[in-house]
Amino acid sequence: MFENLSQRLQDVFGKLTGKGRLSEADIDAAMREVRVALLEADVNFLVVKDFVARVRERALGTDVLRSMTPGQTVIKIVLDELTSLMGAGESKLAFSGRFPNVIMLVGLQGSGKTTAAAKLANLLRKQGRRPLMVACDVYRPAAIDQLESLGRELGIPVYRGVEGADPVDIAKAGVKAAVADMRDTVIVDTAGRLHVDETMMGEAALIRDAVRPDQVLMVIDAMTGQDAVTAATAFAERVDFDGVIVTKLDGDSRGGAALSVRAVTGKPIKFIGVGEKLDALEPFHPDRMAQRILGMGDMVSLIERAQSTVAAEDAAELEKKLRSSELTLDDFLQQLQQVRKMGSLKDVLGMIPGMGAAQRAQVANADVDEKALDRTQAIIQSMSAQERRKPALINGHRRVRIARGSGTSVQEVNRLLEQFAQMKKMMKQMGKMKGKGRGMPQMPF
Amino acid sequence: MSPSWLDRLSGGLARTREQLGDRIAELVGRGPEVGEGFWDGLEETLIAADMGAGPASAITAALKSRSRREDLPDAAAVEVALVDLIAAQMPVHPDPLAESPLTVLFVGINGTGKTTSVGKIAAEAAGAGRNVVIGSADTYRAAAIEQLRVWADRASVPIVERERGADPASVVFDTLAVARENGSDLVLVDTAGRLHNSADLMQELAKVQRVARAQSVFPVKSLLVIDATTGQNGIAQARAFHDALELDGIILTKLDGTARGGIAVAIATQLGLPIVRIGVGESLEDLRPFDATEFARALILGR
Known part of the structure; x- marks a missing residue:
């Protein structure tokens, strides 16, 4: 996610960091490119205008022009501003002492409300709550069946009203059913509605008034363009939501909607949907995301994700290995196998600090798909144990043998060895960093 | 074009018109x-x-150079020139859905309105x-089959289905067998929404097409269903599906909100793909043929 945006920004900053001194004209030129990069990322044009003006002002107002590393200083400013644009700190879902707590989901058609409802129920159950889902979408054919089917998959109950019932009555009855069944959390899934549809917006307000939810969350598709802000503003006015779930962030969308909605409505992003599976919903961390956009990696998320897919001790070992320079090709192979369990490689690579624009482009050009990973695995498996420990041993002859053994080409073997060497170098740099990836890593630009 | 279509499109694009039209009027009014x-x-x-930063600046530059050469004196002249420029970029093709006999695959990312589009086109064709x-x-x-079944019932059209989790290519195989038995001349195939950057799912789709x-x-024919609210990622979507399937056209849905659908101009222009239908409302007759000039005019002027 955000690949294209971070690529663009890194290109821009690459030019800046190449310079010892920055003039006002240099900053202006960079800001023009930042503007286009953000617009291509679907950040709302008014937000972009404001953002660029703020960064420019800060850049000119600080000691950037006299700084020894002016490019770095500008990047720091952009990072700060990006973070504050998306809201500082993690926005946890606030639960009240009320029984049951009610969460209501609203949004446009096709944004992913029903799937988000199931994912949220699953996540909350993992946190020890007892959710019940209420199916209020009486309009889209089979929408209720969809929620029921997801509920069955998860083993989480779904309340569906009687045939032909009104969504407001279904919602009310759903909350009552939750009380009867000792369910402490009710997730109300509503029909998709257009923000210009007066009747439907009125209905959403009626449902809200009937069940008085503790939280109303708006579900927004990450692929949305400039219109995200218009829709979000209308929902804020009519239904007054408390936070946002951004879906489909596992695509390659640049996610400008995510950046804009908080800025325009002031409503924080609470969760992001990052995959088709029902556990692919994560809390949103603006600081981590901003670092990720700028190619600074997101070690914390990577480790957290590793922890959820890998046994705890394995994760600790992985982290230690990642941070030390003892990494061997065997570890790499093992990691590769673990990483494949964690999600798409691109996604995971995006979280590794130091994965700069150039490496990303390499990865993109190499067209990493599952088959390419199979080949990488075959190459490593065609090496002797000694070679895996000490890749420096692998000379031309050995490369030919390995290529033949793995059914690949010498070029592919070369590429793998080169990537491994680069990765090791980066890991070494990271190992020198203090703290847990919270500080500013050395810039990869 | 029937007036009701224009009314609907204009109505659907009303906010667009207000925003764009007012901006342009205001700009010219200076x-x-x-x-x-x-x-x-x-x-x-x-x-x-x-419309995207690149195309927007290209269109602006083209208008600007034209204004130097030809002198665009007033608001009307600028508006007309703008409509012409946008419409001229979009390729003109005969309606691929008018062909008979025909098999059509509906593809796209999740939530764009594929199932609904299949239902509406089935009703239109059966009618x-x-x-x-x-x-x-x-x-x-979950429940995608049930959803489509409702549409098939509404259109009184037979539907071929298998259990959830079955190989989608096998459904296509069965559907075509039924089509042969029935002597059908139009086969409409709904496929699962998938993100275009998911290599395995795109391969699965290519297999469906091969079968x-x-x-x-x-x-x-393969038609990409794309949501009018889509931003610049729409181009990446269209390109990925085009690479995998060689698309024959685009269905642009959800034009009845405030989304302006400028992404359609960018896709049509960059990939040379025709827009074959536009969705301007929820009812059956709201999936309509596309006309570049009308679309551009409604987008910019609303008249």
Whole structure:
């Protein structure tokens, strides 16, 4: 996610960091490119205008022009501003002492409300709550069946009203059913509605008034363009939501909607949907995301994700290995196998600090798909144990043998060895960093 | 074009018109002096319509150079020139859905309106007397089959389905067998929504297409269903599906909100793909043929 945006920004900053001194004209030129990069990322044009003006002002107002590393200083400013644009700190879902707590989901058609409802129920159950889902979408054919089917998959109950019932009555009855069944959390899934549809917006307000939810969350598709802000503003006015779930962030969308909605409505992003599976919903961390956009990696998320897919001790070992320079090709192979369990490689690579624009482009050009990973695995498996420990041993002859053994080409073997060497170098740099990836890593630009 | 279609499209694009039209009127209203501020404002307006930073600046530059050569004296002249420019970019093709016999695959990312589009086109074609069969190859999403079944019932059209989790290519195989038995001349196949950057799912789709081509004696067309609210990622979507399937056209849905659908201009222009239908409302007759000039006019002027 955000690949294209971070690529663009890194290109821009690459030019800046190449310079010892920055003039006002240099900053202006960079800001023009930042503007286009953000617009291509679907950040709302008014937000972009404001953002660029703020960064420019800060850049000119600080000691950037006299700084020894002016490019770095500008990047720091952009990072700060990006973070504050998306809201500082993690926005946890606030639960009240009320029984049951009610969460209501609203949004446009096709944004992913029903799937988000199931994912949220699953996540909350993992946190020890007892959710019940209420199916209020009486309009889209089979929408209720969809929620029921997801509920069955998860083993989480779904309340569906009687045939032909009104969504407001279904919602009310759903909350009552939750009380009867000792369910402490009710997730109300509503029909998709257009923000210009007066009747439907009125209905959403009626449902809200009937069940008085503790939280109303708006579900927004990450692929949305400039219109995200218009829709979000209308929902804020009519239904007054408390936070946002951004879906489909596992695509390659640049996610400008995510950046804009908080800025325009002031409503924080609470969760992001990052995959088709029902556990692919994560809390949103603006600081981590901003670092990720700028190619600074997101070690914390990577480790957290590793922890959820890998046994705890394995994760600790992985982290230690990642941070030390003892990494061997065997570890790499093992990691590769673990990483494949964690999600798409691109996604995971995006979280590794130091994965700069150039490496990303390499990865993109190499067209990493599952088959390419199979080949990488075959190459490593065609090496002797000694070679895996000490890749420096692998000379031309050995490369030919390995290529033949793995059914690949010498070029592919070369590429793998080169990537491994680069990765090791980066890991070494990271190992020198203090703290847990919270500080500013050395810039990869 | 029937007036009701224009009314609907204009109504659906009302906010677009207000925003774009007002901006342009305001820009032009500043006086005969067309300075840098005017052109910047125009570019911004086009960006706000999701046309993309690149195309927006290209259109602005083209208008600007034209205004130097030909002198565009007033608001009307600028508006007309803008409509012409946008419409001229979009390729003109005959309606691929008018072909008979025909097999059509509906593809796209999740939530764009594929199932609904299949239902509406089935109803339209059945109403026009064609012998239609629907195949439900979305075997992934919960209740997708049930959703399509409702549409098939509404259109009184037979539907071929298998259990959830079945190989979608096998559904296509079965659907085409039923089509042969029934002597159908239009086969509509709904597929599961998938993100275009998911290599395995795109390969799965390519297989569905291969099976359709091997089994169908009809020509097989693939239409990308794209949501008008989509931003610049729409181009990446269209490109990925085009690379995998060689698309024949686009269905642009959800134009009845405030989304301006400018992404359609960008896709049509960059990939040379025709827009074959636009969705301007929820009812059956709201999936309509596309006309570049009308679309551009409704987008910019609303008249």
